[in-house]
Amino acid sequence: MIELQHIFKWYPAGGSRVYVLQDINLNIEAGAFVSIMGPSGSGKSTLLNIIGMLDLPSEGSYRFLEQSVYDMKEKHRVELYKKHIGFVFQSYHLIDELTVYENIETPLLYQNVKSAERKAMVSDMLDRFNIVGKKDLFPAQLSGGQQQLVGIIRALIARPKLILADEPTGNLNSAQGEEIMNLFQKLNEEDKVTIVQVTHSEKNAAYGSRIVNLLDGRIQHIPQTVHS
């Protein structure tokens, strides 16, 4: 599904370059549940954003679903991205002026889903995650866990094949975090959604099937075992 080859990312600093990512080669098959780990500043978020097409590398090539991402026009890239990828952030990032219902609906608006269908899809999700009662509240009226739940539902609403999550449990307590991880696992197993998450927690990483370790912008190839 994802094939990254020789990905470099640098920022100019004075006359020289600061490398954030160096020669990243990474393949992720459909249906995988990958955790990216590494110390702060090692380039995890940068890598995730590149996978999510929110950011461009300085060098390298990227094939997503057998299509060469950097050879297409920006417009097509957004099309490809909005059809297949859902994003979850550490700090939720909901639109303050929209209700829970409207926040969840937003991606569908940009995919030109018909109004009736939109309604059915959103209601279905609200039902599934048991927050029907909260649908008319604004983000400020929700707890952090609830906000993150809404953020995840928003990422899921368009039925993406790939979920990218940047420290999704970073702002949550452990119970809430566990719930979210269970949810991810379920999505991965039952709905066959590919998941790539950035995390600092070994425990959370354990939910996945594979761990990618980053250090100073390079993938560490340490043989490791994964507990399930």
Next chain:
Amino acid sequence: MIRNYFKVAFRNLLKYKLFSFINIFGLALSMSICMLVLLRIKDQLAYDQFHPNTGRIYRLITDLRNRDGAQYRLASSPLPLVDVLEKDFSVLENWVRLYPVGVERTVTASKELSIRAAFTDQSFFEVFGFTLSRGSATTVLSAPNSIVLTKATAERFFGSKDPVGQVLHMETLGDFQVAGVIGPVKGKSHIDFDAYLSMSSVPLLEKAGKRSPALDQWNNVTAGYTYVVLKQSATEKQLKQAVQQIASRLQSDHNSKERIAFDVQPFSKIILGEELFYSLGRTGSRGKVLAEIGISFIILLSACFNYTNLSIARSLSRGKEVGIRKVSGAQRFQIFSQFVVESLFMSLLALGLAYVFLKMIIDFAPFSDEMIPAGFQIDIELLGWFLLFSLFTGLLAGVLPAWALSSFNPVQVLKNLSTVRLFGGNRFRKGLIIAQFTLCLVITIFTTVFSRQFNYMANADPGFNREHVLSLPLNSSKYQILSEEISRVSGVQMAGATSEHLGINASGHAPIKLQPEAEPIYIDYFDVDANFIQVMELKLLAGNTFPSVADTGREQFVIINEAALKPLHIANPTDAIGKMAWLDDSSVVHIAGVVKNFYYEGLERPVTPLLLRNRMNKFNFLAVKTAGDSKTILQAIKAVWLQHNAGQPFEIRWLADVLYEKRSAWTTVSMLGFLSFIAVTIACLGLLGMVMYTTETRRKEIGIRKVMGASVAAIISLLSRGFIKLIIIAGLIALPVSYILGYLFLNMFANRISLGLGSLIICFFGLLLLVLVTIGSQIYMAAIANPAKNLRTE
């Protein structure tokens, strides 16, 4: 999707009430000005749209060079021109002349009115689109002494009675018989006389000496207006060559230094066309219209700039939304449209408010007729234009911020908003703030100077008495009886008659000489009676007021002012008394007295030689000096007046009021005041937005400084320094500019206030104070905010 946009727009509007208010209020204010201009232009452009063949109608105009080499371009032309054109060239299909009479007192058995009339040819109804509701177009203007009235004039004279066949007596022209009535006109026209007289009357009138010769006078270039219809086959160029040829023939005839040339003006270019001397009717002035468009556009831009500025201020909160939407799959174009829709929404709300403002301007009419065209209506079409205009405003204000906001990179904005910078540096925005305030100061200072000058002229002593003087119209009532009876009313001290109020304009201009064969000097005059000098408290330097002599209908005495002594070569006032003078080449009069100079045309004009004459039939007003201004005196005077003028509307006014209104030019003062109010308001609103932006972006910095021990005062001075600097720069530019402007303006007046640096400085500090108040609360709030809180939210 659009619904979603509106929802967000609306919620944002409610959430950021102050921003919304600044935006909508500022836009609405400036839009109301623009709408007023739009309304005026539309009204003006609607003129003369109802004539047939407008593409082939031309007006013949005159280019004149006088002895001194000065050039004039006149809308008028000599009356014989078109005859020659018709005879010697075969380019005309039709033509018509208008030969204005001027304002003419006109009486019927029961009414007396002043009307504006013009002689015109029979072809009037063929060339122009006017139609008749009574009478036949081919004959109404054929017979001599025929008159065609407009519908309104006919109603003023005859009410609902049939006017056709009735006779009107015109003061200098004699009797005219009504031959027709112009029907409802399909639109406004620059040709809008009250009545049209048959051109065939003119030869008779000239022969009888009732009109000075004009019909065959090539030198009388201002006599009339000539409109021609070209043949289908003829071209404008041919017409132009023809009139030029005629002009060159004239040149060889008259061998003088003066030169006369003719030109043609397409009919469609008369309205809002080039500025011409002796222009006819309300053609509108292109220069004025352009100035109006310019000023209103500047004010509009100023308001739009505020919108842009405030959008940037809010971009910190909107940026996150942009990021999320992009992550949710929005294309840049969709984000862009969202913000454009939002600004359109805003401008539509502003349109609603602007419409309310416009209604208020119209109903309250602070600028009277000058600003608002008579009888206009806000119709569907105009509303359509307003709507279009508000959409234009929305785009003008919204495109730039929408473009900038939609360019946000989601990764960056979601990571750290405060790293996002819009429009690079601040210099552009600072420059605009300086420009806004410079403009404000110039307008404010100019308005102050203007109103002070006119206030001065309204209140300064003009050399005659204005207190407790009532002005009564004299109408047709017998002046002597009325004057005597009113003098007997208790509380009335004296009554004197005059042709015109002092302090406005002289009632006429006549040649006078002290020897029959001398070169005459031209001198302004009023016609007044013997009492008038005393009523107005004019000071006699020598001689006396008019002696009471039997009214022989012949002029016998005049009084001159001091300023007339020198041009008449009289050494001192006493020498003048008893001297003979020849007036108008006909009457021989004696100088009865000399009065001290007074400002008979107001203080803005220097005193020139003046003559007080004593012709009873020229009296129009009675000036009544009273002991006070009690209601009972007014009532008693009214009763007497009504005895002599039964059924007439009674218009009595205090002279002081009449002069004050005329002199203080309230129309212009209030309009300037209004414009400066708007300019200042919009600039202050913009500044407020800028302050909010700055305090918002510097909140973290303020927090850190406070944690490090900075005092509230230090923070306040840190935050306000930049703004005050901008205002001071604006002041440094505006003060000299407005000083020069004020100086040039005041130089137009004979008696003027001193410009005084004081008032300039006061204006500047007034504005500075306003600015401090505007920014003060925001800055104070930012300075006292709890630093811990500010730092935590980052």
